[in-house]
Amino acid sequence: MENGEPDLGRPSWMPPNEVLPAIVPIGQFLIRAGRVIVALSHASVYPNGCMLDVRASAHGHDAAPDVFERIVFAAQFGAATTAVMHDKTALRWLPDGKPALVLMQYGLEGDFTVKNEDDRRADCIIRLWLYPLPPPEPGTLSIVSPSLGPGPASCPLDGQAIGAAAAETQPYWR
Secondary structure, eight states: OTTSSOOSSSOTTSOOTTEEOEEEEEEEEEEEOSSEEEEEEEEEEETTEEEEEEEEEEEGGGOOTTTTTTOEEEEEETTTEEEETTOTTSOSBOTTSOBOOEEEEEEEEEEEEESSTTSEEEEEEEEEEEESOOOSSEEEEEEEESOOSSSOOEEEEEHHHHHHHHTTOEESOO
């Protein structure tokens, strides 16, 4: 393969097939404005990273078919460990040879309905893949852009709980 890994199907940095992830409940709002919410429901933790399950909803004039497609998220743990979606300039490897933390959008499922101009609704689930597992320290998930409402637009992440959950994953077959 181009990245130097053997061609055995799925790259090692992706969520593995045939593994039941461990779930870390989070249940925190990043944004809770009058007509827009963005919330982190939970993390599905795998041996090599975690899938962050973000729920987003807008209604009224703030609802548009692409309202959540432009969101850019960032994950930060401590002062030195940050990953921003779509950051083409980010380091891929740390000086010690370990992979740098990467955050990418893995999926977006949504629905947009319009009954009339005042009764529009956009709902979606955004899945973010964070690889590798974060360091065992407090962190945050933040919305970098665009501004969707007042307030800090971030929520806490527990790197220690995420790391511990990786040991609880189970292979589908023994």
